[in-house]
Amino acid sequence: MMGPFKVKREYLLASVCVILRVPSLFIMEMWFRTDPEKAIESHAVDPGPTEFVTTGVYYSILAFALTVLLMPLRKLVSLYMYIVSLLLILMAHHLSQIYVEMEIVETQTYIFTDNSALKRLGLHLTLQCIIAALIAYLIDITSWKRFVLLIYTLPLVARIAGIPFDVFEHLHHFCSLFTLILIMLFLFNNIGFALDIVKENIIRWKALGDAIGWVSLLFTAWHTILLPIQFLVFWIVLFCSQLYVYMMRTPISLSQEGWLLFVLACVGECCATPISLIALCVTIAYASYYILTLTRLYLQGWNAFTADQDVMRGWTEGFTMMLIAVQTGLLDLKPLQRAFLMCVLLFIVASSLIQSMYEMAEPILLSLSASHNKNIFKHVRAIILFTFLWLFPLYMTYSICQYFDLDFWLLVIMSSCLLTSVQVVGSLVIYTLFMYDGIRTDPWESLDDIVYYTRSFVRILEFVVAVFVVCYGMKESILGEWSWINSSILIIHCYFNVWQRLQSGWKTFLLRREAVKKLESLPTATEEQIQTYNDVCPICYQSLLAAKITPCGHFFHATCLKKWLYVKDTCPMCHKKLHESAEESGNSAEDGPPQNVNIPEDNEDNFSEAESEVSNQGAEGESSEGNSDA
Structure with a gap:
C-alpha cells in the first residue's frame, strides 16, 4: 500500500512545484516586455531620482522572479501563504468598501428596523470573520494578535452603534491606513529574512556549482525544479x-x-x-x-x-x-x-x-x-x-x-x-x-545484390540532390548577395551531405567488391559434397542447396558468407584466415570435405558471434544493412 501512496505523493509534490513556480516565468516574461526607459522619459523634469528608483525596481522584480523559481519548495509554500494572505486582505478591503457605499446610498434608517440592512450586516460580518480566520491560519498568527485582522469590521460596528453615515467612509479609510501600516511594519521587520533567503539560495547554488560543476548544476536544476x-x-x-x-x-x-x-x-x-x-x-x-x-x-x-x-x-x-x-x-x-x-x-x-x-x-x-x-x-x-x-x-x-x-x-x-x-x-x-x-519456395540467392542496388540507387539520388544544392548555393554566393551565414551553411552542407556521403559510398563499394572477390576465390560445393555434409548453413540455419567451401572445410551459403566477409576475413566457424589459399590448405577442397566435419562444441558461440557481426555490418557497409535479419 505504501508504494502507490508514495507515487501519488511524488506526483502531488511535482504538481505543486510546477504550479507554484510557473508564475515566476510570467513575471520574467512581463519583465522582458517592459521598457524602463519609457517610464524614465515620462518624468523628464527630474530624471535622476526617477531613473534610480525605476532601475532598482525593474531589476528587483527580476531578482524576485529568479528567487521564486529557485527557492526550496517548503519556503516557496510559505511565500505563497503570505501572498494569499495579502490577497485576502485586499478582498476584505474591497468588501468593506462595498458595504460602506451600499449603506450610504441605499439606507438611512436604524439597523434593527431594516430587515435587508440587517441581513447585509450579517453577511459582511460573517465574510470578514472568515477572511480574518483564514489569514490567521495561513500565516500562523496566535493569541490576541489575530483580532487585529478584524479591523475592517469597524464600519459594521459603527452601523450597529448607530453612528452617522458620514463617518463610515472615514472609518473605512482609517482601516485601510491601519492595515497598510501593519503591512509596512511586517515587511520592514522581515526584510532581513527575505534577504537571508536570497543569500541562502545564492550560497546553496554556488556550493553545488563548485562541487559538481556548473554544467552538471544546470542539468540538476533543470530536472530538480521540473x-x-x-x-x-x-x-x-x-x-x-x-x-x-x-x-x-x-x-x-x-x-x-x-x-x-x-x-x-x-x-x-x-x-x-x-x-x-x-x-x-x-x-x-x-x-x-x-x-x-x-x-x-x-x-x-x-x-x-x-x-x-x-x-x-x-x-x-x-x-x-x-x-x-x-x-x-x-x-x-x-x-x-x-x-x-x-x-x-x-x-x-x-x-x-x-x-x-x-x-x-x-x-x-x-x-x-x-x-x-x-x-x-x-x-x-x-x-x-x-x-x-x-x-x-x-x-x-x-x-x-x-x-x-x-x-x-x-x-x-x-x-x-x-x-x-x-x-x-x-x-x-x-x-x-x-x-x-x-x-518463395526456394532461396533467392540474388536478394542481397538487389537490396544493395536499391540502397545504392537511393544513396546516389541523395548525393545528386546534395551536389545540386551545393552548386545552387555557390551560384547564389557568386552571382547573388554573399553572406557569412549562407557561406557557413554551404560549407557545412558540402562537408556532411556531399563529402561524407561520397566517402561512405566509396568505402561501401570497396568493401563489397573485396568481399565478392574473396567469395569468388572459394570453390563451390558439388551436389555430392552437399549430400555428404548433410547439415544446415551454420549462419542462417537453413538447408544447403548450394554452398561455398572455405579452405578449412566448412560449408556456408554464398550470401551468408558474403555478409560475413564485409566484416571479417576469417571463417565464421574456426576463425582461420580465408585468404590462405590452396597452397597452404592443399587440395582439401577438391578431395571433398574432411571426414569429420562435425560442428565444434562452441558452435553456438561462433553462430552468435557470426549473427552479431552480420547484423552490425551496417557500421562498415550499408549495402546489406536491412538484409541481415533474412
Missing part, C-alpha cells in the same frame, strides 16, 4: 490566452485569413522574448516526443511503449528550433515578420520530425518482412505509416512553395523533405523484396 514542465505549462497558458485575445479582438480574421495564418500569428506573438522562445522550443520537444512515442505505440503496441526508456527522444527538434530562431534573429522581428518566419521554422521542425519518425520506423518495417511476421495488421499499420511518411513531405514542399520564392535556404529545406520521401520509398521497395523472398 523546469521543462514549467516551460511547457507556461507556453500553453500563454498561447491559449493569446489565442483568446486575438479571437476577441479580431473575430473576423479567422474566416478571412484562414486558421493556419491565425495560429502562426499567435505562435509568433508567443515567442517575442527569450523566456517564451525557450518555452516554445521545450513545447516543440515535448510534442515531438509524444508524436514519436505514439508512432512506436502504433507500430509495436503497448509492450514496446512500456519497455521504451528513451527520454531524450524529441529534443533534437527542440534544439533545432532554438538554433534556427537565434540564427535568424527571430526575437528582433516585428510581429507580422515573425509570423511568416515562424512558418519556415515550423516547416524545418516538421521535416526533422518526419525524418526522426522514419529512422525509428524503418527497422520495425524491415524486421516485419525479414522475419516473415504473419500478423497482417502489423504490416497494414506499417504500410499506412510509411505511405504517410513519403506523401506528407511532398505536400509540405508543395505548400511552402505557394508562399515563398525559391532561394538557397528554401532549397536546402525542400531537399531535406524530398530526400526523406526518397528514403521512405526505398525502404518500401526493400520491404517488398523481403516479402517476396518470404513467399
